[in-house]
Amino acid sequence: MDNERRVVSVIVINEASVLSRITDLFSARGYNIESLTVAPIPSSEYSRLTIVTSGESRVIEQITKQLHKLIPVLKVYEHTKLVEKEMALVKFTISTSLSDIEALSSSYNGKIVNANRDTVIVMVVDEPTRVSNFLSAIERFNPKEIVRSGSVALEQ
C-alpha cells in the first residue's frame, strides 16, 4: 500500500489547548503532519483546521477516527474532491530582474505585493504542486527569503 497524501479538515471548538490536543495526537501515534492551517470560523464558536498528512489507507482511517474521538472535535472531513490552495511569499533584492519575476509570478496567480528601496515581495496563491513549481522556477533569481503557508481546502 502506498503512502497517500491526504487533506483532512477538522472542525473544533475554539478553546484553549485544542491545537495541542491535535498535534499531540499526531506525534503520540506517529502520524505525519505535512502542513497545518488554523483559523476561527466567522461568527461561530468553532475553528477550522486543514491538515495535510500522508499514510496508508488504514492509517488515514485511524487518523480520522482518532481525531473524532477528541472531545472538542465536532467534525472531521477526509477530502476526496477538493479545491486546495496554498500561499507563498518570496522576497527578492530589487536588483533582480523585476520584469521576469513579475511575469513568472503572474502565471502562478501572483503579483508584487510590496516594494521598497531595497526589496520586493511577491505573493503567489495556487495549488500546492504549482506553488512548489513556482518556488523552483524562481530559484535562479536568488530569493532572499521564502515563506510558505499550509493548505486550505474545501470539498467541491
Place this chain on the structure above:
Amino acid sequence: MQLNGAQMVIEALKYEGVDTVFGYPGGAIMNVYDEIYKQDHFKHILTRHEQAAVHAAEGYAKVTGKVGVAMVTSGPGFTNAVTGLANAYMDSTPIVVISGQVPMSLIGTDAFQEIDAVGISRSCTKHNYLVTDASDLAHVLKEAFYLASSGRPGPVHVDIPKDVTAQLAEFEYPTSVSMQTYKPTTKGNARQIKKAIEAIAASKRPLLYLGGGIVNANASKSVREFAALTGIPAVETFMARGVMGASNPLLISMLGMHGSYAANMAMSETDLIIGLGARFDDRVTGKLSEFAKNAGVIHVDIDPASISKLVDATYPIVGDVALVTKEFLELAKEKIDSSKYEPWREMCEHFEQIHPLAYDDSSDTLKPQWVVERVGELLGKDANISTDVGQHQMWTAQYYPFDRPRQFISSGGLGTMGYGFPAALGVKRGDIERVSINITGDGSILMNIQELMTSVEQNLPVINIILNNHYLGMVRQWQTLFYDKRYAQTDLSVQPNFVKLVESFGGVGYDVSTKEEFDKALKDAVDADVVALINVTVERLENVLPMVPAGGSLFNMMLDDKDR
C-alpha cells in the same frame, strides 16, 4: 447559590453520589481539603502515595462499575498520579482525578510545585480540563463524570488553580449533559446486525471472542444467553475473565500469549470471529499476518477507532455491546441452529483434551499454580481477586476459577507493577462483604508496600499472597528463554522479612512453604480481618506456559519447558 470553588467541588461530588475519595493533600489543593474536613457526605481515604490513590480509585471503579475519584495536589502530587491515569486509560476505567494547581497569576512562572499538569495528562486521559474560573466548575465536573463513564470509559483529569478554589461564584449543578461534540453511538446499525447474524448462521466454526467491553457494559448475562442459545464456543481475553463463568461448558479459556492451547487453536481454526468489546491487542493476536487467517470478523465496539485498527472487520458494528447482544439474541432465536456447530464444538473439545492447561505438581516445593488453584478452591466466588504484574498475574488469569465479571481486577494494558495492592484496597472499599485478595510477586509488592498503613488505618483488610520466587520472575523467564540465561538485574535473593514488615504496620504475616501451611495461613488471614502478607516460597524457575513468543503466530506455542 454563591459558593467558593472548593465548596463547589464538594457539592459536585455529593450530586454525583460519590461515597469515597482516595487522595493526598498539599498546598495547592488545601482549600478543597478544608471543605472535606467540614463535610460528611463522603469518606476520604488517605493513601500513602498518590499513585496508590489513583489505583485504589480504579479498583473501586472496576468492582462497583461506578466512577472512582482521586484527589491530589499540584506538582509532585500530580506527577505521582500519572501512572494511575495511564493505567486507567489503557484499561478504559472510569475515574475522575482532581488536582490542585498553582494560582492563575503564577501559572507559567515556574512557581513552586508548578507543572503543566494538563499538558502531561493529555495523552493519557480521555479528556482533561484546566479550570480558569469558578463559574465553570459545575459544568466541568458534570462533564467529567459523564465523560468518564459514558461511551468508552476512561480517566478524566480536572486541574484547579488554588485561587479558583477560593473564588466565589454562582453555583448550580446541571442535571444533564449535552455536548455538541460528544455523542457516543450506543445502538448498533440494524442492517449490520442482521448481516452479522446471517454470517453467523452461514458459518461452520464461529467463535465468540469476548473482551473487557462486556464487563464495562454489564452484558455478561446476555452474552452467556447468546452462547447458550447458539452453542457457539467462546474464548475470553485477560480483561474478560469471569464473563462466561469458569464452569461454563462453552468457555474454552483465555487466549493470547499465555492463553491455553485450545483457545489459541480455536482462534486459529475459526471461520468467523464474533468480537464483542475486545480490541485485538498484540498480546492476543500474536503475529497479525498469521492471525485467524481464514476467518471473517464481526466486531462490536463502542469506540469506532477500535474497529479495523489492527484486524479488518467484515461486519463492523459500532455500539454498546449490551444493546447489540440483546438484538443478536432476538434474531438468533429464529436464524441460528446450534446443532450445526456440533462438529466444531467437538473439535474445540479435542483441542482441550490433547493439551489441557496443566503443570507438574511437586511434593518438595510449592508450585505457584497450585497456590492459585488452592485459593480458588478455598474462596472461589466469595473473593475478589486483584493482581500485580508478572508471572503470578498470568497464573492467576489461567488457574483461578473466575465465576463472575468484576471479580478479577488487574492491570492489563499498561502492566503496572504496584497496581495490585492499592487496587485491592479500592476493591475492598467498593465491596466490603467479600474477601479482597491481591496475588502478587516479591518484586511488585514492594512497589506500593506503604499501603499497609492505609489498609490498617482504614480497616480495609487486604490479603496479599506473595508468590515468592526470589526473582523478577516474568523478566527472568524471558532471560531464560531469549537471553541465554543472562539474569541481568532480576535476582531478588536479598529480601525483607515480610512477616516483621507487615507486623510493624499492625497486620499479620505468614511464611509458608508447604500446602498445609498455606491452607492454615489463608484461613487464619481471612479470620484475622486485618491486612495480611502471606509470603509463599514457590519453585524459583517455574515458567508461565503455554507461551506464544512475542511476535510469533498464535498457533506456534511453547507448551512445556521441553519446547524451547
